[in-house]
Amino acid sequence: MPLFSVIIPTYNRARLLDAALASVFAQEERDFEVLVVDDGSTDDTLETLARYGDRVRVLRQRNAGPGAARNLGIQEARGTYVAFLDSDDLWFPWTLATYRRVLEAEAGTSLVLGTAVLFSRAESLASVVREPLQVLRFADYLSSAEDRTPRTACVLAVRTQALRRVGGFTSLRISGEDYDLLYRLGTEPGFAWVRAPSVVGYRQHAGSTSTALESGYQGTRYQLEQERLGRYPGGTARRRERLEMLLYSLRHVTHWLLSQRRVDLALDLYRRGLPLHLAAPRWRYMLGFPPWALATTVRQRVSGR
Structure with missing residues (x-):
């Protein structure tokens, strides 16, 4: 062996x-x-x-x-x-x-x-x-x-x-x-x-940006669903640790999606993650992300990028 x-x-x-x-x-x-x-x-x-x-x-x-x-x-x-x-x-x-x-x-x-x-x-x-x-x-x-x-x-x-x-x-x-x-x-x-x-x-590959965005969104959504269904180990005793990791990753992905003009996907993940952010809690992100998303969208439209 x-x-x-x-x-x-x-x-x-x-x-x-x-x-x-x-x-x-x-x-x-x-x-x-x-x-x-x-x-x-x-x-x-x-x-x-x-x-x-x-x-x-x-x-x-x-x-x-x-x-x-x-x-x-x-x-x-x-x-x-x-x-x-x-x-x-x-x-x-x-x-x-x-x-x-x-x-x-x-x-x-x-x-x-x-x-x-x-x-x-x-x-x-x-x-x-x-x-x-x-x-x-x-x-x-x-x-x-x-x-x-x-x-x-x-x-x-x-x-x-x-x-x-x-x-x-x-x-x-x-x-x-x-x-x-x-x-x-x-x-x-x-x-x-x-x-x-x-x-x-x-x-590092050039790859398709649109495919990467959709795949990253789907992967994060899947992980949130697995946590919601209780499929990750550790039970309630280890939930805080799981949320630290999951929500850190979610925040990174939503910011990335927003920077790539996928406001729809970013806001959907934000919505899906709200119950977990409330449990954490992460008030700065919960209160700050929607206006930041709006400001970023306006800035992108004005600049044409």
Whole structure:
């Protein structure tokens, strides 16, 4: 049984998949298996993967989205921990070695969250250095609620049994499915947050702004609904911590939507979040957002932007 199962979901990214796999096979840590889940690709992904022979376990499914693809990988994983990598991102040679060091320092750790470096050209990652290890440890993920440092949920190593216990990722095609997973892992014992060194290069794409906006809206709406239905762990005793995280994210998303002229989506999330903001409470946001939204809308119309 390997220590790590590296799960890479992919869809029509043969051009980038080679680089992602090269970064995995360049790891200092060697106790891992690699599972690539082809989510119904129509390009030459399978031909690309065939070149790796038995170094890669290839799983296939009809196109169902990244959540479903990761779940198939979780189902087939043999490792004690699952480490996720998207097929357009890159690891540094020390990534898995860093995870191992963190896990061995405290045996009961269920979840490790790393730090990412944004890039658009792979050459820019050459300047990233291996900084001394800096780790914050918490009893569980919910215990980190008051830390406002931006989280990079694309960088996860999770105990395989914990992933299976909470049911893996949602299969819905929404943004924030990784944060939803983190909330559902919220009371699993032992959370380690690696602040340094950076462990992944997160590729930035141009993409469709309208698609990203809709997906971000749907993801936040889904998380609010999950909380309303009581589907996140911790019960009433841990509700304050869940709300700290959920509402911080909601405020960020509503401001982003507003800046992109999607007042309709921003106000809908504001309305849906009001009961939770009242429970928190967050009066400054509740009273200040509507007039700020109105002023921003008028300013955008006047400036034509």
